[in-house]
Amino acid sequence: MNMTIGEIAKLAGVAKSTVSRFLNGGSVGKETRLKIERVISETGYVPNTFARSLKAKKTNIIGTIVPRLNSYATAETLIGIDERLREENYQLLISNTSQDLEREIESIYNLANQKIAGIILLATQVTDQHLEAFEKVDVPVLLVGQESEHCYSLIHNDEEAGILLGKYVLANGHKKIAYLGVTEKDIAVGVKRKRGFQQAIKEESNSDLMYFETSFSVKDATEKFSEIVDQHAPTIIVCATDNIALGILKAAQIRGLSIPTDLSITGFGGYEVTEIIHPSITTVKFFYKDAGELAAEKMIRLINGETVEKLTVSHVEMIERESVDNRM
Amino acid sequence: MNMTIGEIAKLAGVAKSTVSRFLNGGSVGKETRLKIERVISETGYVPNTFARSLKAKKTNIIGTIVPRLNSYATAETLIGIDERLREENYQLLISNTSQDLEREIESIYNLANQKIAGIILLATQVTDQHLEAFEKVDVPVLLVGQESEHCYSLIHNDEEAGILLGKYVLANGHKKIAYLGVTEKDIAVGVKRKRGFQQAIKEESNSDLMYFETSFSVKDATEKFSEIVDQHAPTIIVCATDNIALGILKAAQIRGLSIPTDLSITGFGGYEVTEIIHPSITTVKFFYKDAGELAAEKMIRLINGETVEKLTVSHVEMIERESVDNRM
């Protein structure tokens, strides 16, 4: 279990450097290769990662910084990254920041100090401090979920998602619409989804759209409900995330409303739970796992110095379910 | 950014070994310490982890093997582990096996080869292969979620959870009861919860309890629904996990049943989603995050060679919500 390259070399009757070359896919004579292969398989030898990394000054570890662990989007993205990385013999190191932006910055430096091959950041906001860290650290960085002109990024097509949903809402004859968004600090969720939706709704001069804002939490959305109903009395509430939609749905059901007859609700995300509940929620699905795989691929190409497009956009899909009433 | 201990030593006018001693909390003269401290803070020096680990032959990394990433229980447990580990200056390395038992075994060996300080395994089953791996690997191993006499383990009080729920069901006057469990290969979920429940129900000679079995998936539970209703027509379905309860709830609602008036439903777990939906689900809550913290603490004590109780049992709590009708 704890052999060294020297012992393997001795057993195979060759030099350490030859074993090393074999291990790293260098050219080795057929006889030699056979001998080494046999010894390695007999002993179950595994090279010491630390020694290897110390000398090679780089690792095959890719760090992924996540804002939180207990989120559908995070989990699915991580699964995608992990699978792809595993196939390419890279290893995933997850760093959780618990939604603390400062810890996010720290993590960037920490990972870099660990001589990690690259950093994937599941981003919510990109501040100047982020950009500064990316500069200082000489490790490739890939943003997922948000874009920045100073970085390589992979985003979901939030704007398109907004447009799809806007068209769908219109097509179902809704005129009195509430859009329940989030802070514009989050460009992807707070700005782009809204902008896309807005753009689609403009087609219909006849519609009455009113904006509201809440946090990302289910509870806050639930509490926001009466305000929306009182101020606007919409036939549909379009929520910027599925979690918000869940909160609104709960509030509506508590109030005894029948969904979608009395009120329609939509979300964004395509979280698993939106299908499990009743009524299931109509939403625009993001492909988090696919995005994770794409991110891993992009990162590997970045590491290998291949040319990589600055921005990758992951696809979205309208998922029609039970929470929207057709008023046509 | 890329200084070595040698450069620091030169700048501080001392020997490398002195800097090393300083770094590792050894005894250093006051003057010397001051000089070294200043140089380190000026240069932003961070020791090379690989060199350190290579020499020290151990790391401060603790590997956690998880069956899946996209699960509430996993996420919460990981958060608990991560937080506690961070406080103690250990690092968490997560290894996902996608519910592949073979990959689980592989992961044990892999982590051990990476000279990890300890392995925490979020277990679903403990096979002979597992035990063999634990033997071979000379790294402390901690099981979470399942117990084994051959290992240190931390479990949730599944049996107590079953008892609590059984008493609750009885107290609410239910007599015609369906218990929807899972495979007995999973001792914690498949055997103990059921056993506890059974034990509590036995108090009431008058009750009519029938067992059913399904997988862990929401969808399978949904499909199982009609069979249960047809065969047993219970007033309550007790589900071995919250996810199963979710599946049953969905099926019941689709069939137009009113919950809990027409049918009561309970789960186990206390997943966040069971509170978000309507009606919210009565369940027994496990404290995954707490358990994670406990696990981390236990692991650290194991690493430090302190005496550690073989088995730790994490507490549970009955959460009464809206999905059970009182028939008394």
Place this chain on the structure above:
DNA sequence: CTGAAAGCGCTTACAG
């Protein structure tokens, strides 16, 4: 308290 030296297990030019 401090320093010089050896060594952890690899990889990487450099010769041959």
Place this chain on the structure above:
DNA sequence: CTGAAAGCGCTTACAG
């Protein structure tokens, strides 16, 4: 294709 040697950046006895 193969080997001897140096060195990656630390830590650890061992002297002093």
